[in-house]
Amino acid sequence: MEAKEFKEFAKAMADYVAEYLENIRDRQVVPSVKPGYLRPLIPEQAPVKPEPWTAVMDDIERVIMSGVTHWHSPRFFAYFPTANSYPSIVADMLSGAIACIGFSWIASPACTELEVVMMDWLGQMIGLPDEFLARSGGEAGGVIQGTASEATLVALLGAKSRTMHRVKEEHPEWTEYQILSKLVGYCNSQAHSSVERAGLLGGVQLRTLKPDDKRRLRGETLQEAIDEDIRKGLIPFYVVATLGTTSSCAFDALDEIGDVCNSNNVWLHIDAAYAGSAFICPEYRYLMKGVEKADSFNFNPHKWMLVNFDCSAMWLKQPRWIVDAFNVDPLYLKHDQQGSAPDYRHWQIPLGRRFRSLKLWFVMRLYGVENLQKFIRKHIALAHYFEKLCLGDERFELFEEVTMGLVCFRLKGSNENNEALLRRINGRGKIHLVPSKVDDVYFLRLAICSRFTEESDIDIAWKEVKASADEVLAEN
Amino acid sequence: MEAKEFKEFAKAMADYVAEYLENIRDRQVVPSVKPGYLRPLIPEQAPVKPEPWTAVMDDIERVIMSGVTHWHSPRFFAYFPTANSYPSIVADMLSGAIACIGFSWIASPACTELEVVMMDWLGQMIGLPDEFLARSGGEAGGVIQGTASEATLVALLGAKSRTMHRVKEEHPEWTEYQILSKLVGYCNSQAHSSVERAGLLGGVQLRTLKPDDKRRLRGETLQEAIDEDIRKGLIPFYVVATLGTTSSCAFDALDEIGDVCNSNNVWLHIDAAYAGSAFICPEYRYLMKGVEKADSFNFNPHKWMLVNFDCSAMWLKQPRWIVDAFNVDPLYLKHDQQGSAPDYRHWQIPLGRRFRSLKLWFVMRLYGVENLQKFIRKHIALAHYFEKLCLGDERFELFEEVTMGLVCFRLKGSNENNEALLRRINGRGKIHLVPSKVDDVYFLRLAICSRFTEESDIDIAWKEVKASADEVLAEN
Structure with a gap:
């Protein structure tokens, strides 16, 4: 690949990346593929002759995105957050070039x-x-x-x-x-x-x-x-x-x-x-x-x-x-x-x-301490907002005090009900959570993960949780 | 940082990266800075307010490049190669976005x-x-x-x-x-x-x-x-x-x-x-x-x-x-x-x-097996070319048979002469090598590292080695 093609390819990828992240809210947060989905979508061996970069670009949605769990969707609330920012992605380009x-x-x-x-x-x-x-x-x-x-x-x-x-x-x-x-x-x-x-x-x-x-x-x-x-x-x-x-x-x-x-x-x-x-x-x-x-x-x-x-x-x-x-x-x-x-x-x-410190340098300079603080405070405020919604419904209880961007909550009552609740929530496919269990108490974890998460996403999350709870409790 | 700015920044970085790599031959392979050079060049603390990306871009040459050892210079022959390619850099952008x-x-x-x-x-x-x-x-x-x-x-x-x-x-x-x-x-x-x-x-x-x-x-x-x-x-x-x-x-x-x-x-x-x-x-x-x-x-x-x-x-x-x-x-x-x-x-x-397999996918498809083989064969041929130059000068001997892209060579005679030779070569600043020692025999290692290395670079390397040897032996 020559420099001229690289510039075209990298710029097309920059556009794709921006489009992907800015519209990530519209994607299904966890894909509905089954294990083994990918192998039949691509050849069994590496190509002998080089392919054009446009062919690779064309395959991204078909092969990759169809099986991606979108960690940066504002509806992804599983595990803990993993970071992603524009300054960091650009810093990694430079790190890759210096290599x-x-x-x-x-x-x-x-x-x-x-x-x-x-x-x-x-x-x-x-x-x-x-x-x-x-x-x-x-x-x-x-x-x-x-x-x-x-x-x-x-x-x-x-x-x-x-x-x-x-x-x-x-x-x-x-x-x-x-x-x-x-x-x-x-x-x-x-x-x-x-x-x-x-x-x-x-x-x-x-x-x-x-x-x-x-x-x-x-x-x-x-x-x-x-x-x-x-x-x-x-x-x-x-x-x-x-x-x-x-x-x-x-x-x-x-x-x-x-x-x-x-x-x-x-x-x-x-x-x-x-x-x-x-x-x-x-x-x-x-x-x-x-x-x-x-x-x-x-x-x-x-x-x-x-x-x-x-x-x-x-x-x-x-x-x-x-x-x-x-x-x-x-x-x-x-x-x-x-x-x-x-x-x-x-x-x-x-x-x-x-050369990983480039990412730190770019992020600290391009956000500034002030905006990094804002980011943290916003996530914690969103967690407290979800906490408030939870506590407003007497069927729910918190497992742990909310200090950071994580809310640990559960339906009052049996673990089985809460296991059913989690399955129901994730099964509906709008949001994604993972559970945990401490001292034999099973609970759900809602972690504020994405930098795109807004109050409206928390409203949707709560709507999903509530509707799932309605269904689970109706079946009891 | 908004999507619009990211696209500008990423595209400017793509141009910078291409310019850096295509003209890397002109840079001094190992910088002449002393330990502690960087700290005085930047503030003591992270900025409170965000800076524009152009400010970061402006600092790259001044702060970073002035202290970089250019591993992808065709005159870098130290250690073993580390990889760097355009398809791989673009793949990492996608990996960073999916994150x-x-x-x-x-x-x-x-x-x-x-x-x-x-x-x-x-x-x-x-x-x-x-x-x-x-x-x-x-x-x-x-x-x-x-x-x-x-x-x-x-x-x-x-x-x-x-x-x-x-x-x-x-x-x-x-x-x-x-x-x-x-x-x-x-x-x-x-x-x-x-x-x-x-x-x-x-x-x-x-x-x-x-x-x-x-x-x-x-x-x-x-x-x-x-x-x-x-x-x-x-x-x-x-x-x-x-x-x-x-x-x-x-x-x-x-x-x-x-x-x-x-x-x-x-x-x-x-x-x-x-x-x-x-x-x-x-x-x-x-x-x-x-x-x-x-x-x-x-x-x-x-x-x-x-x-x-x-x-x-x-x-x-x-x-x-x-x-x-x-x-x-x-x-x-x-x-x-x-x-x-x-x-x-x-x-x-x-x-x-x-998501590291994206790099493999991009590289295998955009090079094709054929070009990856060509790349390996070219490096090995360049090593044999240097070997030939070495063996054409009776003052030198090889320490090991050349099989891959590494030539282990030395001046016939004492380790001290070879230590002086290495210091001289690296001191002249045109190329960069590291030594090794096996069974108390000290020798120099010339590894073909960069994808930009051509026969003309090997000629220059040999000229540097020869001139340094002339100086060392003249002082004896």
């Missing part, structure tokens, strides 16, 4: 340095203490990971490395596997499934602890678990505090947990994957009280801050423990400036990495 | 299904046996990972899970940690550093074995190591065979290694990260003889097949062992069609994933 692999400083200084500074911008925006930021002049700083799962795993490896180091000094007679078998980490039983996976991956035990009646992990619960494990001869080394659980957006009691971690020499990682974006609004920072007691902090601008996937922001006070865990440094990756700027390959699991 | 997170089939059927079929197209293109492909009708199939490092780790977890399962049945009295401490994996000491990292991550021993005089791991060496470890009471469980080592592009004796793995019930993973793309040309498939004996196979279209990072292609005969290793299945991720299509979140480390 450097920023594993070390010299491999592309701009790639590393913009990331360092953008993570400082972002850290300041959400009110992180200076001791997490590169501008403080120490070793601390931020790094862009692919996902919160990776951040959880990277923090676990740092924690493991720091504790192994300490225990080896205290007990030189123990083998690596003996120590490993004693390590134990903790999280809320409501923490994201990736925390459990990080434990499986890292080969260490992770205990899930029972939260209080508001789904918050409390300091006292953690202290008891730690005491119990120490009595058994185990070595507590890692805690993940969740700010905004996936099921119901509950917030762990960070301030209490932080004290317990600090007094027990345990690495505290904060997973604020979804809710972290809200901290750009000062009125929500009370939820991260105690953040200064943590060793690492993570949230996903690719969820709720208009930066396209993947962009998971992580800050570390002592990245040296991660570097130590990955201490592999072949000659072909060495360079003269080592030590004077971070070599981010030591801060992450893969070696390769794209 | 679905394809962790399960229902989360976006098109995202999962195009990936399944594209991995079949790609597998056929490189001549993989049907038993790796989804179209064979069994559980086998392909998946796009972020990087080869992740593929190596995922395969290790599958191997660990399969072996743990077997050993637990044979020795129900052993604890998980007892088994873990006995597991041992193997690779060539020339294998990529990510293999060692996978071992560190997974908490298992990985032995690096000495290759033969052509840097190939041989079956006999592996068998001896396995025998020795079994005598010690260890449990061999995993082997990584490298097709195209990073240092010198050597190829392990796959056919021999495959036999040893199969007769010892050991998982064989093939890491063909760079060289795998060459298998689209039938004349290079002799290098993957024995591939049918492997359990998993991986190569990076994002390296040498014109698909932008990240797109690491992995095939598994028995994905069930990976699924087993990650067996975490919360309600909010369940759906009605589970089991009838792959839920790729079980095949990878992160939960989230972009």
Whole structure:
């Protein structure tokens, strides 16, 4: 493909993308295809001769869009949001053109340095203490990971490395596997499934602890678990505090947990994957009280801050423990400036990495802090609007207090009724929700996801919920 | 940012990108900035008010390009290539607009299904046996990972899970940690550093074995190591065979290694990260003889097949062992069609994933197999052209036979002279190389990287090498 054709193709795609997003409200949010729908629509093998770009363009609706779940439809309320914005899409074009692999400083200084500074911008925006930021002049700083799962795993490896180091000094007679078998980490039983996976991956035990009646992990619960494990001869080394659980957006009691971690020499990682974006609004920072007691902090601008996937922001006070865990440094990756700027390959699991900070730069500049705050506040207001509609119908109850853009609600009464309600709502095909279950209580989750969602969409959502409830209850 | 502005911005960016790439030859390949260059060029904090897109556009040259290492310059010969093509950049625009997170089939059927079929197209293109492909009708199939490092780790977890399962049945009295401490994996000491990292991550021993005089791991060496470890009471469980080592592009004796793995019930993973793309040309498939004996196979279209990072292609005969290793299945991720299509979140480390198969689809269709083959053959021919120039100067010798697009060369004589040679070459700033060292022999690596590289660029590279050698030898 020549430059001339590329320009035509890219411009046609820009028009298509704008048309797609501006009219996304008109599309059916979840497609009605069955598994295996796509294979018969295209050839069995790659073509030998090149095709014109217009042929590819012509296939997008027929092959792709017919099977897409439209995450950016204002009627999509499932999971948590994933970000999508025009500035971010354009930034990715530039990233794709430069296409450097920023594993070390010299491999592309701009790639590393913009990331360092953008993570400082972002850290300041959400009110992180200076001791997490590169501008403080120490070793601390931020790094862009692919996902919160990776951040959880990277923090676990740092924690493991720091504790192994300490225990080896205290007990030189123990083998690596003996120590490993004693390590134990903790999280809320409501923490994201990736925390459990990080434990499986890292080969260490992770205990899930029972939260209080508001789904918050409390300091006292953690202290008891730690005491119990120490009595058994185990070595507590890692805690993940969740700010905004996936099921119901509950917030762990960070301030209490932080004290317990600090007094027990345990690495505290904060997973604020979804809710972290809200901290750009000062009125929500009370939820991260105690953040200064943590060793690492993570949230996903690719969820709720208009930066396209993947962009998971992580800050570390002592990245040296991660570097130590990955201490592999072949000659072909060495360079003269080592030590004077971070070599981010030591801060992450893969070696390769794209120029992702461009997305952050474009989004922060083209929206401005003010509009990013507006965006968050609007989503939270829409959630409260749905909450109000729900509470106005006495057949419904909330499962959890609404703090962010998520409403957890249910029909009063049996789980079966609520399962039927969900099936009915999704079956009608106008909106899309997913359920969750906590302590055997099944409930529905309505998450404000799209940047196109307006009050009128919430009205439609409520109409769908209400009509479905009418049907379900009429059948009882 | 409104749709109208987006279209203007995206189109201006398309023009900029085309201009950048078409004239990349004129840019200095490695920038002359020092660590810390970028911070003073931009404000200390994100702007409160939005800026116009033209302001961002104006900053690209000043802030970013002044510090970019131009990986797509035809004078960039460092590391291995990373891919970049116009069809791939346009595909990413569409992926960014759809911005679905394809962790399960229902989360976006098109995202999962195009990936399944594209991995079949790609597998056929490189001549993989049907038993790796989804179209064979069994559980086998392909998946796009972020990087080869992740593929190596995922395969290790599958191997660990399969072996743990077997050993637990044979020795129900052993604890998980007892088994873990006995597991041992193997690779060539020339294998990529990510293999060692996978071992560190997974908490298992990985032995690096000495290759033969052509840097190939041989079956006999592996068998001896396995025998020795079994005598010690260890449990061999995993082997990584490298097709195209990073240092010198050597190829392990796959056919021999495959036999040893199969007769010892050991998982064989093939890491063909760079060289795998060459298998689209039938004349290079002799290098993957024995591939049918492997359990998993991986190569990076994002390296040498014109698909932008990240797109690491992995095939598994028995994905069930990976699924087993990650067996975490919360309600909010369940759906009605589970089991009838792959839920790729079980095949990878992160939960989230972009719509990456679009890039493969666009590139395969807009180039056609024919032009992708031409691209590979041209790169290999350029490497042989440089090889010829080298061998025509009796002061030089090759460190390794040239098979792919990499030439490993050195001045006859001391390592010090070659270190001085590299410093001189890179210091002159016209071309960029990195060195390597194997068995204490230091050599220079010239990898054909850019799709813009022509014979005239190789002539310039050779002129630079020769002139630098003249200077170095004159000083002796």
